[in-house]
Amino acid sequence: METVASKSCADLAEAGREFYRRGWVLGTSGNFSKLLARDPMRISITASGLEKGQLDATSFIEIDDNADIVHGFGKPSAETSIHLTIYRTIQNVGSVLHTHSVWGTILSDKYFESGAIEIEGYEMLKGLSGVTTHEHTEIVPVIANSQDYIELAEVIERVINEHPNIHGIYLHRHGLYTWGETVSEARRHIEIFEFLFEVLGRQLRTA
Amino acid sequence: METVASKSCADLAEAGREFYRRGWVLGTSGNFSKLLARDPMRISITASGLEKGQLDATSFIEIDDNADIVHGFGKPSAETSIHLTIYRTIQNVGSVLHTHSVWGTILSDKYFESGAIEIEGYEMLKGLSGVTTHEHTEIVPVIANSQDYIELAEVIERVINEHPNIHGIYLHRHGLYTWGETVSEARRHIEIFEFLFEVLGRQLRTA
Amino acid sequence: METVASKSCADLAEAGREFYRRGWVLGTSGNFSKLLARDPMRISITASGLEKGQLDATSFIEIDDNADIVHGFGKPSAETSIHLTIYRTIQNVGSVLHTHSVWGTILSDKYFESGAIEIEGYEMLKGLSGVTTHEHTEIVPVIANSQDYIELAEVIERVINEHPNIHGIYLHRHGLYTWGETVSEARRHIEIFEFLFEVLGRQLRTA
Amino acid sequence: METVASKSCADLAEAGREFYRRGWVLGTSGNFSKLLARDPMRISITASGLEKGQLDATSFIEIDDNADIVHGFGKPSAETSIHLTIYRTIQNVGSVLHTHSVWGTILSDKYFESGAIEIEGYEMLKGLSGVTTHEHTEIVPVIANSQDYIELAEVIERVINEHPNIHGIYLHRHGLYTWGETVSEARRHIEIFEFLFEVLGRQLRTA
Numbered sequence: 001m002e003t004v005a006s007k008s009c010a011d012l013a014e015a016g017r018e019f020y021r022r023g024w025v026l027g028t029s030g031n032f033s034k035l036l037a038r039d040p041m042r043i044s045i046t047a048s049g050l051e052k053g054q055l056d057a058t059s060f061i062e063i064d065d066n067a068d069i070v071h072g073f074g075k076p077s078a079e080t081s082i083h084l085t086i087y088r089t090i091q092n093v094g095s096v097l098h099t100h101s102v103w104g105t106i107l108s109d110k111y112f113e114s115g116a117i118e119i120e121g122y123e124m125l126k127g128l129s130g131v132t133t134h135e136h137t138e139i140v141p142v143i144a145n146s147q148d149y150i151e152l153a154e155v156i157e158r159v160i161n162e163h164p165n166i167h168g169i170y171l172h173r174h175g176l177y178t179w180g181e182t183v184s185e186a187r188r189h190i191e192i193f194e195f196l197f198e199v200l201g202r203q204l205r206t207a
Numbered sequence: 208m209e210t211v212a213s214k215s216c217a218d219l220a221e222a223g224r225e226f227y228r229r230g231w232v233l234g235t236s237g238n239f240s241k242l243l244a245r246d247p248m249r250i251s252i253t254a255s256g257l258e259k260g261q262l263d264a265t266s267f268i269e270i271d272d273n274a275d276i277v278h279g280f281g282k283p284s285a286e287t288s289i290h291l292t293i294y295r296t297i298q299n300v301g302s303v304l305h306t307h308s309v310w311g312t313i314l315s316d317k318y319f320e321s322g323a324i325e326i327e328g329y330e331m332l333k334g335l336s337g338v339t340t341h342e343h344t345e346i347v348p349v350i351a352n353s354q355d356y357i358e359l360a361e362v363i364e365r366v367i368n369e370h371p372n373i374h375g376i377y378l379h380r381h382g383l384y385t386w387g388e389t390v391s392e393a394r395r396h397i398e399i400f401e402f403l404f405e406v407l408g409r410q411l412r413t414a
Numbered sequence: 415m416e417t418v419a420s421k422s423c424a425d426l427a428e429a430g431r432e433f434y435r436r437g438w439v440l441g442t443s444g445n446f447s448k449l450l451a452r453d454p455m456r457i458s459i460t461a462s463g464l465e466k467g468q469l470d471a472t473s474f475i476e477i478d479d480n481a482d483i484v485h486g487f488g489k490p491s492a493e494t495s496i497h498l499t500i501y502r503t504i505q506n507v508g509s510v511l512h513t514h515s516v517w518g519t520i521l522s523d524k525y526f527e528s529g530a531i532e533i534e535g536y537e538m539l540k541g542l543s544g545v546t547t548h549e550h551t552e553i554v555p556v557i558a559n560s561q562d563y564i565e566l567a568e569v570i571e572r573v574i575n576e577h578p579n580i581h582g583i584y585l586h587r588h589g590l591y592t593w594g595e596t597v598s599e600a601r602r603h604i605e606i607f608e609f610l611f612e613v614l615g616r617q618l619r620t621a
Numbered sequence: 622m623e624t625v626a627s628k629s630c631a632d633l634a635e636a637g638r639e640f641y642r643r644g645w646v647l648g649t650s651g652n653f654s655k656l657l658a659r660d661p662m663r664i665s666i667t668a669s670g671l672e673k674g675q676l677d678a679t680s681f682i683e684i685d686d687n688a689d690i691v692h693g694f695g696k697p698s699a700e701t702s703i704h705l706t707i708y709r710t711i712q713n714v715g716s717v718l719h720t721h722s723v724w725g726t727i728l729s730d731k732y733f734e735s736g737a738i739e740i741e742g743y744e745m746l747k748g749l750s751g752v753t754t755h756e757h758t759e760i761v762p763v764i765a766n767s768q769d770y771i772e773l774a775e776v777i778e779r780v781i782n783e784h785p786n787i788h789g790i791y792l793h794r795h796g797l798y799t800w801g802e803t804v805s806e807a808r809r810h811i812e813i814f815e816f817l818f819e820v821l822g823r824q825l826r827t828a
Binding site for chain 1: 601612613
């Protein structure tokens with residue numbers, strides 16, 4: 001049974017256009033979703049292969065827990081299973097956003113061996129939900145990339161369960177997954193992570 | 208008693224949208240204020256938690272010297288006490304702006320131990336109020352970040368009194384506070400500092 | 415005999431304005447074309463010397479296989495022969511785009527001696543037509559720049575025949591040529607290459 | 622006697638807004654002019670102290686050969702004497718543009734001792750008027766900054782006479798002066814130089 005949650009994806013579309021402008025979803029990369037109902041699960045997600053600078057209300061399809069299309073036209077992204085896994089695994093998640101940035105890609109390479117990007121001591125960390133001081137260490141696990149999205153979704157579920165306080169996961173040389181209770185919160189998390197990735201990335205070379 | 212000073216915050220909102228576009232107030236970071244009256248003190252300041260790319264005339268609240276809301280809806284930022292301290296400590300300040308940039312954050316880390324970012328010999332320094340030649344040394348004190356904003360405000364008051372000619376203060380790994388007689392002047396100061404921070408930051412690595 | 419293919423160049427003009435915004439076609443550099451008919455060949459291409467941030471439907475001329483103007487006003491770019499060669503040499507190409515970027519220029523210098531920029535292991539590679547996994551090595555041949563465009567066109571034909579699976583060629587210290595079945599695909603290829611060039615370029619200095 | 626040359630400064634205003642967007646004239650820095658008549662000399666130039674992102678047709682004043690205002694309101698920039706000197710010294714100059722960029726500032730520091738930024742072997746050099754091959758060496762003299770604009774104008778006149786084929790001059794840690802027969806050509810020269818400064822600046826650190 002569907003809830004009365006708004007199905008409008010204007011907020012997702014606007015976030016996507018802004019991320020495109022900043023160069024975080026070039027070349028049709030990235031995908032964005034929001035939860036419409038939890039039981040049975042319904043989400044709206046970007047159709048595959050769209051230019052993210054052109055997103056509007058028609059760019060989204062509504063799918064169920066099996067990634068079958070309930071409303072709309074297009075093909076769900078191959079990464080839809082990852083979105084669904086995140087909604088199932090974390091309580092209260094209302095939106096999942098996935099971007100590909102230059103600095104994130106570089107950091108994921110630098111910290112792939114050690115297993116995580118660690119970010120500590122920055123005021124901007126307070127932009128992450130529940131973080132109330134800069135004296136916080138945020139762990140962003142970096143996991144191996146794969147074209148087997150079912151396997152990848154399982155790894156992500158396990159990583160989230162091992163690190164219940166994280167706000168995002170990085171796929172090695174691929175991109176960031178983050179989430180929030182609302183689209184607005186998830187968008188803020190993208191911006192906070194991308195800011196901090198750039199700070200860390202540029203500091204790699206000031207040593 | 209209120210003066211007849213314009214309460215319109217269109218200029219603050221426009222500055223904020225531009226700073227967002229440049230990546231200096233990502234993820235709802237930053238806050239902006241202007242003085243409405245000095246005695247009793249009234250200022251307009253951004254409500255807490257807003258996306259700075261979306262600021263408009265409704266994004267501001269009017270507060271008094273105790274940070275109590277006089278007009279408008281929302282929550283004052285936790286950093287309001289810093290704004291009020293700056294208005295109280297420096298004569299003729301009409302606007303206070305606070306941003307979080309990548310290069311500023313990096314420089315604040317580099318110069319935290321030495322206590323200040325020093326900028327010398329650039330024509331752009333003439334964009335700072337009262338500076339008439341590039342042969343000028345601008346001191347930007349870097350002070351320890353804290354979540355105790357009352358204490359932070361006291362430190363800032365002391366630093367300003369020790370350095371009466373400065374145009375800005377950097378909170379370590381946090382962000383820049385600058386000010387001006389008008390919103391326009393304060394905005395110019397932000398742009399001048401951010402330009403010079405990028406020049407200095409990039410030169411760290413050309414040595 | 416002309417086909418019924420759309421002659422509208424709105425998509426090329428929009429791509430060009432966006433590339434200008436990103437700094438990939440500054441100072442009237444770059445040129446963009448689409449195929450109208452293959453036999454006899456007709457293409458639309460940007461007239462020479464235009465500011466790419468101002469492109470609109472009037473910015474294009476229609477030329478035949480000899481680069482003679484069939485419709486429109488202006489001068490074909492000196493690089494028109496390269497566009498024609500690419501349409502002749504690769505089956506199914508519907509659009510050819512040429513940009514000049516900072517990171518591409520730097521990489522072309524770094525890898526000129528070795529003969530090619532090699533890109534391997536990035537998810538973004540999947541944005542290139544026919545690439546289905548990040549476990550792919552993309553070769554971007556770097557060839558010597560020349561002002562003899564006839565000779566350059568011959569070199570490009572030979573390089574394409576030697577490397578039938580490539581998606582682009584770099585002229586040393588000059589710029590990128592890429593192509594696609596549609597304007598949309600060619601534009602995606604530009605964005606993918608520019609993203610990856612920036613990642614590789616920035617990593618040169620993190621070693 | 623005035624010529625019938627267009628007095629509209631829409632093209633200068635648009636160039637200025639675009640340069641602001643790119644971060645080349647932050648904080649009210651920079652100034653732009655065009656020639657209205659050569660004998661007696663009349664030029665339109667930006668009034669001093671304006672935000673360059675807000676330029677429109679009202680942002681310019683018309684001055685004579687003594688920098689006295691003939692039409693319009695505002696104060697001529699202190700650097701007006703440099704503009705007038707360039708119009709007097711170089712035949713056919715119709716527009717003079719002055720910007721302050723991060724990469725230009727860094728390069729001017731790096732090459733101040735040697736006296737010039739030398740740029741050689743890039744296709745983008747062909748965007749400079751009269752340059753027909755990438756096999757060209759462009760000299761951009763770097764001269765000491767000064768607040769004595771009369772003296773600075775004399776130095777610039779001498780440097781131009783010594784290097785009659787240059788397209789621009791850099792004031793050390795200050796900014797670029799370039800020119801062209803038209804606003805459009807001068808704007809193209811700014812974009813070409815800024816592109817090449819970024820390429821050279823970034824390569825300083827790939828060595």
